[in-house]
Structures are given as C-alpha cells and as structure tokens.
Amino acid sequence: xxxxxxxxxxxxxxxxxxxxxxxxxxxxxxxxxxxxxxxxxxxxxxxxxxxxxxxxxxxxxxxxxxxxxxxxxxxxxxxxxxxxxxxxxxxxxxxxxxxxxxxxxxxxxxxxxxxxxxxxxxxxxxxxxxxxxxxxxxxxxxxxxxxxxxxxxxxxxxxxxxxxxxxxxxxxxxxxxxxxxxxxxxxxxxxxxxxxxxxxxxxxxxxxxxxxxxxxxxxxxxxxxxxxxxxxxxxxxxxxxxxxxxxxxxxxxxxxxxxxxxxxxxxxxxxxxxxxxxxxxxxxxxxxxxxxxxxxxxxxxxxxxxxxxxxxxxxxxxxxxxxxxxxxxxxxxxxxxxxxxxxxxxxxxxxxxxxxxxxxx
Amino acid sequence: xxxxxxxxxxxxxxxxxxxxxxxxxxxxxxxxxxxxxxxxxxxxxxxxxxxxxxxxxxxxxxxxxxxxxxxxxxxxxxxxxxxxxxxxxxxxxxxxxxxxxxxxxxxxxxxxxxxxxxxxxxxxxxxxxxxxxxxxxxxxxxxxxxxxxxxxxxxxxxxxxxxxxxxxxxxxxxxxxxxxxxxxxxxxxxxxxxxxxxxxxxxxxxxxxxxxxxxxxxxxxxxxxxxxxxxxxxxxxxxxxxxxxxxxxxxxxxxxxxxxxxxxxxxxxxxxxxxxxxxxxxxxxxxxxx
Amino acid sequence: xxxxxxxxxxxxxxxxxxxxxxxxxxxxxxxxxxxxxxxxxxxxxxxxxxxxxxxxxxxxxxxxxxxxxxxxxxxxxxxxxxxxxxxxxxxxxxxxxxxxxxxxxxxxxxxxxxxxxxxxxxxxxxxxxxxxxxxxxxxxxxxxxxxxxxxxxxxxxxxxxxxxxxxxxxxxxxxxxxxxxxxxxxxxxxxxxxxxxxxxxxxxxxxxxxxxxxxxxxxxxxxxxxxxxxxxxxxxxxxxxxxxxxxxxxxxxxxxxxxxxxxxxxxxxxxxxxxxxxxxxxxxxxxxxxxxx
Numbered sequence: 001x002x003x004x005x006x007x008x009x010x011x012x013x014x015x016x017x018x019x020x021x022x023x024x025x026x027x028x029x030x031x032x033x034x035x036x037x038x039x040x041x042x043x044x045x046x047x048x049x050x051x052x053x054x055x056x057x058x059x060x061x062x063x064x065x066x067x068x069x070x071x072x073x074x075x076x077x078x079x080x081x082x083x084x085x086x087x088x089x090x091x092x093x094x095x096x097x098x099x100x101x102x103x104x105x106x107x108x109x110x111x112x113x114x115x116x117x118x119x120x121x122x123x124x125x126x127x128x129x130x131x132x133x134x135x136x137x138x139x140x141x142x143x144x145x146x147x148x149x150x151x152x153x154x155x156x157x158x159x160x161x162x163x164x165x166x167x168x169x170x171x172x173x174x175x176x177x178x179x180x181x182x183x184x185x186x187x188x189x190x191x192x193x194x195x196x197x198x199x200x201x202x203x204x205x206x207x208x209x210x211x212x213x214x215x216x217x218x219x220x221x222x223x224x225x226x227x228x229x230x231x232x233x234x235x236x237x238x239x240x241x242x243x244x245x246x247x248x249x250x251x252x253x254x255x256x257x258x259x260x261x262x263x264x265x266x267x268x269x270x271x272x273x274x275x276x277x278x279x280x281x282x283x284x285x286x287x288x289x290x291x292x293x294x295x296x297x298x299x300x301x302x303x304x305x306x307x308x309x310x311x312x313x314x315x316x317x318x319x320x321x322x323x324x325x326x327x328x329x330x331x332x333x334x335x336x337x338x339x340x341x342x343x344x345x346x347x348x349x350x351x352x353x354x355x356x357x358x359x360x361x
Numbered sequence: 362x363x364x365x366x367x368x369x370x371x372x373x374x375x376x377x378x379x380x381x382x383x384x385x386x387x388x389x390x391x392x393x394x395x396x397x398x399x400x401x402x403x404x405x406x407x408x409x410x411x412x413x414x415x416x417x418x419x420x421x422x423x424x425x426x427x428x429x430x431x432x433x434x435x436x437x438x439x440x441x442x443x444x445x446x447x448x449x450x451x452x453x454x455x456x457x458x459x460x461x462x463x464x465x466x467x468x469x470x471x472x473x474x475x476x477x478x479x480x481x482x483x484x485x486x487x488x489x490x491x492x493x494x495x496x497x498x499x500x501x502x503x504x505x506x507x508x509x510x511x512x513x514x515x516x517x518x519x520x521x522x523x524x525x526x527x528x529x530x531x532x533x534x535x536x537x538x539x540x541x542x543x544x545x546x547x548x549x550x551x552x553x554x555x556x557x558x559x560x561x562x563x564x565x566x567x568x569x570x571x572x573x574x575x576x577x578x579x580x581x582x583x584x585x586x587x588x589x590x591x592x593x594x595x596x597x598x599x600x601x602x603x604x605x606x607x608x609x610x611x612x613x614x615x616x617x618x619x620x621x622x623x624x625x626x627x628x629x630x631x632x633x634x635x636x637x638x639x640x641x642x643x644x645x646x647x648x649x650x651x
Numbered sequence: 652x653x654x655x656x657x658x659x660x661x662x663x664x665x666x667x668x669x670x671x672x673x674x675x676x677x678x679x680x681x682x683x684x685x686x687x688x689x690x691x692x693x694x695x696x697x698x699x700x701x702x703x704x705x706x707x708x709x710x711x712x713x714x715x716x717x718x719x720x721x722x723x724x725x726x727x728x729x730x731x732x733x734x735x736x737x738x739x740x741x742x743x744x745x746x747x748x749x750x751x752x753x754x755x756x757x758x759x760x761x762x763x764x765x766x767x768x769x770x771x772x773x774x775x776x777x778x779x780x781x782x783x784x785x786x787x788x789x790x791x792x793x794x795x796x797x798x799x800x801x802x803x804x805x806x807x808x809x810x811x812x813x814x815x816x817x818x819x820x821x822x823x824x825x826x827x828x829x830x831x832x833x834x835x836x837x838x839x840x841x842x843x844x845x846x847x848x849x850x851x852x853x854x855x856x857x858x859x860x861x862x863x864x865x866x867x868x869x870x871x872x873x874x875x876x877x878x879x880x881x882x883x884x885x886x887x888x889x890x891x892x893x894x895x896x897x898x899x900x901x902x903x904x905x906x907x908x909x910x911x912x913x914x915x916x917x918x919x920x921x922x923x924x925x926x927x928x929x930x931x932x933x934x935x936x937x938x939x940x941x942x943x944x
Contacts (some may be wrong), residue, residue: 009665017668058545062671075672078548091546093560104560105550150549354863363771373765374777376758377821383786384818386794415694448690451683460932465691466927468698469933471924473896475881476917483704489910491710501939522694583788586881604790608882611794624791631786639779 002069002160002191004032004055008352009064011050016063025050026217027064032161037184040206042200043240047217052163055195068160080142084153085163089170090145092139098129101137105281109156123151126182145170154186161193167343169201180207201241213237213240229282230343231359238280244321247286248347249279249295258346261316262294265339269355271346277346283310283348284285286322287325294336302330313337362550413538414620425598426606426632432603434581437520441577442570444521445528450562452533463533480591481519505592509599516588516600517625523587524577531573535566571642575635582631603627633645673855686793694837708884711912740895741919742811744878747892747910750813752873755820756866762935768837781822792818797886809892813885816877823876824869831865864934878905878924895920 011025020026025047032038038176042047053059054056055066065074073081088342093101102120124130137148146167153162168176178213187194188281204211207223213221220234232238238246251258256270297313311330324330346353396413417423453459485505488494496503507513547557583606594601611620704712705727706720731737766778796815805811843853885897902913
C-alpha cells in the first residue's frame with residue numbers, strides 16, 4: 001500500500017499540444033492518501049479514465065510525474081507498480097475455469113501453489129462463487145464475470161491500490177448494491193487505497209470517503225460528500241451533485257447583500273468581488289412564501305417523486321427548483337422564494353468565492 | 362437471436378434453390394449416371410452397376426493420388442495456419458500501414474489461378490527466373506521439372522505464397538475484435554506475451570481460424586490449376602493431385618465411368634471432412650453466443 | 652484575497668505546457684515491422700519478377716539475367732492491347748464476372764435474409780447443402796457442365812460461365828450476407844412493418860443500405876472467385892466467350908514460349924483485382940471472416 005502523489009500531472013493525446021484545450025487531463029497536483037477510498041466522479045469524457053490509466057501505468061502522461069510513496073514511477077510499466085484494476089466491461093479468460101481465472105495473477109508472479117489455493121478459496125467465498133469455482137468462465141452472466149474481475153484484483157493482497165473503472169455499469173441494479181457493499185467491506189477489512197471511477201453520484205457518495213469531481217479534464221473539487229453538497233467549489237459540482245442540481249441566480253454583489261433582479265437578499269457574510277456573480281442555492285434550501293420578503297417567483301408545477309415534492313418555479317425567466325417535504329402543502333398563490341440562512345454560495349466565473357473571514361466552522 | 366418460425370421463408374430461398382439445383386443437381390445426376398454405366402463409344406451406354414466404384418476402390422492410382430492429396434493438404438495447413446497467425450500478430454493495427462498491408466496481402470488472392478502457376482513457373486526457372494537462378498548461383502541443384510523433392514517444395518511454397526494471406530486476414534479480423542481492456546487487464550495481471558496469446562488471442566481467434574482451416578482444407582483438396590500449370594502433375598505423377606488425376610482420366614482418356622465414380626467418392630470425402638469442420642464450427646459458434 | 656479555492660483546484664485553472672514526454676513514442680526498430688517487411692517482400696518478389704519480365708524483350712529475357720529491364724519496352728503490352736483476340740479475353744472475363752456477381756447477389760440477398768431471420772422446415776440442411784456446393788471440386792463438374800450447357804445451346808456464351816460460377820459463388824454470398832444480416836437487430840424490421848412498409852420496399856429502402864458494406868464484401872468475393880477460376884470457364888468456352896486466362900496459353904507457339912507477352916498478360920490480369928481491393932480495403936478482414944467477427 002502506498003501514498004500516490006500526482007505532481008504537475010497533465011496528459012494530451014495530441015503529439016504537440018498548444019493550449020490547455022488540447023489536454024484530456026489538465027494540470028493536477030494531488031496526494032491520494034494511503035488506505036483511503038476515493039471516488040472519481042464526472043460525466044463521460046471528462047478525463048476520469050485517462051487519469052486512472054495514468055496511475056495504473058497503462059498510459060504514460062505527456063507531462064508531470066506520478067510517485068508511489070515518493071518513488072517516481074511515471075514511466076514504470078504496469079507490472080512494477082503492483083496495481084489492480086477492474087474495467088468497465090468484465091474481462092475474464094474464457095477458456096479458464098473460475099478458479100484458474102482467480103489464480104492467474106498470482107501464478108504469473110510465481111507464487112507457491114499452496115498460497116494460491118488458500119487465497120483463491122478465500123476470494124471465491126468473498127465474491128460468493130465458491131460453488132462455481134470449477135466452471136469454465138465462458139458463458140457466465142455479466143455480473144458473475146465482473147465478480148471474477150474484481151476477485152482477480154482482490155487475490156493480490158499486497159497491491160498498492162485498487163482501481164475501478166466504472167465497474168458496475170453492466171451489472172443489474174440489485175447486484176450493484178450487493179457488489180458495492182462487498183467492496184466497502186473489503187476496504188474496511190484490508191484498508192487498500194481504492195480509486196473508484198463513476199459517473200453515478202449515488203455510487204460515488206455512498207462508496208467513498210472523499211469524492212474527486214472532474215469536469216472537462218480538470219479536478220474541480222475534492223471533498224467529503226457533505227462538503228460537495230454544502231459548498232460546491234464549482235457550479236458544475238452544484239449542478240452535477242444533487243437531484244435536482246443547484247439553482248443559480250445572476251446577481252451583483254454589494255457587501256453582505258446580493259441583488260437578484262429587483263430583489264435584494266442577505267448573504268449572511270460579506271464577499272469582495274467586482275463584476276457579475278452567480279448566487280447558488282440548493283433546492284433543499286429554498287423556501288416558498290406568499291407575499292412579504294423574497295424574490296418574486298411564479299409557480300409552474302409540482303412533481304411528486306415519493307419521498308418529497310419537487311416544486312418548479314419561474315424566477316425572472318429562469319427555471320428554479322425547490323424541494324418540499326412530502327406532507328407540505330404548496331399554496332397555489334405562492335409568489336416568493338426565500339433562501340435558508342447560511343445555505344447560499346456565491347460564484348464568480350463558475351468558481352466559488354469564499355466569504356471574508358473564511359468559511360464558518 | 363431467436364428466430365421466428367415462418368414457412369413462407371422458403372419463397373425467399375427459392376431462387377437460390379432453383380439456380381443451385383440447376384448448376385449442381387443436374388450435373389451431379391449426370392455424374393451419377395456415368396458412374397453406373399459403361400460405353401463402347403457411339404453414345405451407347407449399358408448398366409454397369411457399382412463395378413466402377415469397386416474398380417476405383419481397388420485402384421492404386423486413386424489411392425496414390427489420394428495419398429499425395431492428403432499429404433499436400435496436411436503440409437500446407439501445417440505451414441499456412443501458424444504462419445498466418447504469426448503474420449496477423451505482427452500486422453499494424455491502424456493507420457496507413459494497416460491498409461497498405463491489407464491491400465498488398467490480398468493481392469495474391471486476386472490473381473487468376475493459372476497466372477499464379479505461370480508466375481511461379483517463371484520464377485522457379487533456372488534460366489530466366491529469379492528464384493531458380495539464385496539457387497543455381499548458390500550452387501544448389503534445383504530443378505522443379507525433374508526433381509520430385511524440388512517439385513513438391515515449389516508447389517508448396519507457391520501455395521503458401523498464394524493463400525497464407527487468407528489465413529492471416531482471417532486471424533487479423535479475429536484479433537481486431539478483442540477489446541483493449543483485455544490487453545490492459547493482462548498487463549495488470551502481469552501475463553507474459555505467451556499467456557496473452559494462449560488465453561486471450563487464441564480463444565478469440567478460434568472461430569475465424571475454423572473458417573480459415575475449413576476454407577483452406579476445401580480449396581487445397583480441390584487444387585487443380587496452379588500445380589497443373591507449374592508442373593503438369595510431374596515429374597512423373599509426383600504432383601498429380603486428385604483433381605489433376607480426375608481431369609486426366611475424364612477429359613484426357615475419356616474414361617467416363619471410372620472418372621465419374623472417382624468424382625463421387627472424391628466429393629464424398631471432401632463433404633465428410635468438411636461436415637466435421639462445419640459441425641465443430643457451429644457448436645463453437647453456439648457456445649460463443651451463450 | 653477573497654478568492655480561496657482549494658489548492659489542487661486552483662493550480663489546475665492555469666497550466667504550464669511542457670514539451671510532451673516522448674518516452675512512450677520513441678522510435679525503435681520493431682520486430683513486427685521486420686516480420687511484415689519480410690513477408691510482404693516474399694509476396695511481392697514473384698510479382699515484381701513478372702513485371703520485370705513484361706517490360707523486357709524476349710531476347711533480353713532469354714539472353715541476359717538482369718534484376719531490372721535494361722531496355723525498357725512496352726511492346727508486350729502494346730501487342731495485347733492492340734490485338735482483338737488478346738484484349739477480347741479481358742472483355743469476356745469481365746462480362747461473365749460482372750454477370751455472375753449480379754446474379755449471385757440478386758438471389759443470395761433474399762435467401763440470406765430468410766436464413767438470418769426465420770427458421771423453417773429444413774433450413775439447416777438446406778444451408779449445409781448450399782455449402783457443400785462450395786466444396787464441390789470444379790474438376791468433378793467440368794465434364795457434366797460441358798454436356799449440360801452444350802445440350803441447351805449455351806456453350807461458349809458468357810451466361811454459361813456466369814451460371815456455372817454461381818455453383819460456388821451463390822453459397823459463399825449467402826454465407827457472407829447471412830453473417831452481416833445477423834448483426835442487424837430485428838427490431839428494425841419490426842419497426843418498419845409497423846410503420847407500414849411492404850416487404851420489398853422495406854428490404855430495398857431500409858435493409859439494404861444497412862448492410863451495404865456486407866453487400867460490397869459479398870460482391871468483392873463473387874468477383875474475386877469468378878475472376879480467378881479457370882477450369883470451368885475454359886471448359887465452357889471456345890472462341891466467343893473465351894476468358895483471358897485461357898487466352899494466355901496462346902503464347903506457347905511452335906517457336907517456344909513468348910515470355911514477354913505471357914508476363915504482360917499476367918500483369919494485366921492482376922490489375923482488376925488490385926483496383927477492386929482498393930475499394931473494399933477497410934472491409935477485407937471482416938469479409939474474409941464472412942462477416943462473423
């Protein structure tokens with residue numbers, strides 16, 4: 001196990017990149033702490049897989065360095081890094097039995113037969129395939145195959161890190177939940193560093209201690225699920241995490257106040273920034289009102305999604321969502337919205353501004 | 362894919378059925394007809410029963426030709442299949458050079474078969490051919506028209522030249538269908554080059570390789586034009602394969618009865634072996650689709 | 652400074668662009684290139700030798716041994732292209748090859764569709780029976796074909812050769828097309844029927860464009876096998892439809908072999924194939940796998 005350090009890392013698939021736009025992965029510095037479970041979250045094509053392949057050594061970055069516990073492995077082949085990786089589509093060796101599949105990475109490393117048998121037996125139980133160990137891998141279902149792929153990573157107990165590249169894409173929903181639980185358990189039991197790539201926020205938020213959100217080749221925020229929810233560092237994080245995503249209002253700053261259209265809202269803290277900003281408020285923190293203070297809004301429709309209701313409103317031409325409790329009555333004459341205190345974030349050029357005096361807490 | 366039962370589909374197959382029946386069944390009946398009759402010329406035929414079949418089964422000539430044929434097919438399969446796989450493994454995967462290799466490799470496949478024979482006939486000649494001349498200059502006594510071994514080697518090299526690309530192209534198509542993730546997983550698992558071939562590439566190529574072997578077996582078993590042009594079946598009968606012998610018998614000596622009986626048995630041998638290949642192939646297909 | 656964005660994030664907003672690391676892309680003589688180079692050399696040498704000879708005079712061919720023509724001459728080609736009895740061989744070959752390709756595709760398309768979409772009584776046996784014809788040695792059929800086509804008055808016509816080549820091309824075309832058609836989801840058919848398409852209209856307007864590459868590949872193979880076959884085409888023709896491959900035997904005369912013209916004629920038979928390959932180069936590999944990859 002190791003701390004993985006990315007030092008000025010960037011990658012372009014073009015032979016001669018000129019501008020940051022030519023890079024699939026833009027410059028990045030980060031330490032992946034030993035033994036932590038990370039989720040790498042972002043929409044497809046944002047550079048997640050590129051980053052993962054650089055860490056595992058399948059790809060050599062066009063600039064910057066990768067360090068394992070301080071050792072430079074940037075150009076080292078995959079074999080030298082002792083990394084396990086599970087891919088989006090299950091990779092099994094069709095002609096081998098399940099047992100041989102699980103033993104394969106160990107056998108390639110010249111391990112003793114006894115030790116291999118012990119580990120394979122254990123991993124077989126762990127992935128719930130002990131009954132099928134002597135079956136040929138060909139013809140198994142997609143989730144059984146993916147379990148074998150996971151198992152091939154787990155048999156190597158001394159790996160520096162376990163990398164998962166959207167491993168549950170092809171798995172049935174109920175199996176997804178089960179496999180994810182097993183992965184968490186595995187993480188608790190062994191304490192491997194895990195990096196889990198996904199575009200599914202639920203998967204990311206439930207799996208990881210820390211979530212790394214990527215957007216357009218950049219890491220836009222690294223934080224706990226709670227931080228991502230309460231203080232999205234970038235409007236993309238606000239939009240991508242949460243359902244529905246964060247509401248954004250064009251505004252101008254005036255000390256502790258922001259003007260949104262004709263209305264003025266109190267931000268709870270002072271911000272210093274010249275030029276236009278955006279005020280971001282999650283639907284969970286929007287309160288509905290009739291008359292009185294607040295921003296004028298027109299009620300458009302109410303969607304009941306079970307646990308709660310989503311209220312769609314129109315504020316000065318833009319669509320705004322609010323979340324109301326299941327039992328809460330939505331008056332038809334609602335014409336104002338207010339923001340819950342302390343739940344307001346301010347963005348300039350899509351990046352979050354910190355209030356003067358720093359964030360509370 | 363589950364197919365729906367629909368007997369009207371026969372109407373769609375009907376044109377093929379009529380056409381192939383016309384091209385195959387009528388001539389085949391003619392052959393059967395000859396095979397059970399004898400003639401003294403003047404188009405007068407009489408019933409000979411299975412005498413010709415009996416004759417042919419006991420004729421050294423046919424057994425010798427069959428033996429040569431089997432040897433030839435076995436040798437070229439043993440060379441072309443591994444060589445084809447090897448070439449496919451080394452082909453560039455994309456870009457200009459990939460297209461270049463594909464086109465260049467296909468070229469021998471599109472040369473009329475007698476021209477293939479002619480090319481090697483010229484190429485191997487000691488007086489005007491590059492190969493023959495070079496071998497001669499190196500002090501090797503090479504003459505494919507006189508020496509049995511030289512004739513065989515030349516015929517085999519010619520066939521390898523002509524058809525290895527077919528195997529290579531098929532294997533290449535199989536290799537191209539392997540997703541990148543397999544190779545990446547193998548690197549993660551620290552698989553050796555040999556293990557990658559044995560456990561990833563070979564299983565994925567199995568289906569197309571069966572097609573390759575089937576096609577090469579059928580075509581090599583029917584080979585006629587190329588060796589006929591190159592060696593004319595000689596020296597002696599050394600390279601007289603089944604088809605060459607058959608044509609000699611039927612058109613050269615006009616022994617229609619024996620030739621027809623010979624044809625039918627020849628056809629049956631090919632069909633039997635091909636049927637085995639085909640069955641193996643379709644079961645493999647079915648297993649793959651599971 | 653109010654702009655406090657986490658350290659990692661901040662640094663990724665602007666970046667320095669370095670010269671890309673070349674380690675992964677550095678050139679080294681690769682074993683693959685050597686293997687392919689040798690193999691292609693092996694394939695090209697005999698063809699080069701034919702080309703070399705076709706550009707020499709007979710006296711140079713027989714008199715001196717040279718790796719390239721010393722007295723470059725196009726006389727051999729000129730002779731072929733100006734003599735009707737020569738160049739008509741090419742015309743004849745092309746006529747029956749094109750006829751055969753058209754016939755084979757026309758009958759194979761509906762049949763392949765039936766095999767790929769429906770199951771019906773005897774379908775598997777029929778399919779195997781079709782394939783057995785691909786396995787039929789032309790030598791077996793040479794004489795019966797001769798008699799059959801003579802008796803119906805088609806001897807020495809293009810259509811006779813075209814029909815005879817259907818023996819092995821139709822099964823092959825059915826096989827290839829069936830492979831490609833299997834790859835088209837049948838939901839497309841069902842949607843089209845629901846939208847009110849009749850079968851012929853659906854087949855021509857919707858389905859055929861979908862398998863255009865398959866049709867191209869099948870056509871290529873019909874062309875190829877019809878073009879290279881000699882035994883049947885020679886047996887079924889004498890003068891009017893005589894193929895180029897058979898015409899080439901004329902070079903053997905009383906005065907010996909006219910090597911130069913023979914080589915030139917051979918070179919010219921390679922040209923149509925080379926042209927056709929170029930058009931289907933991206934589908935060749937898949938086509939040789941009969942659409943089953």
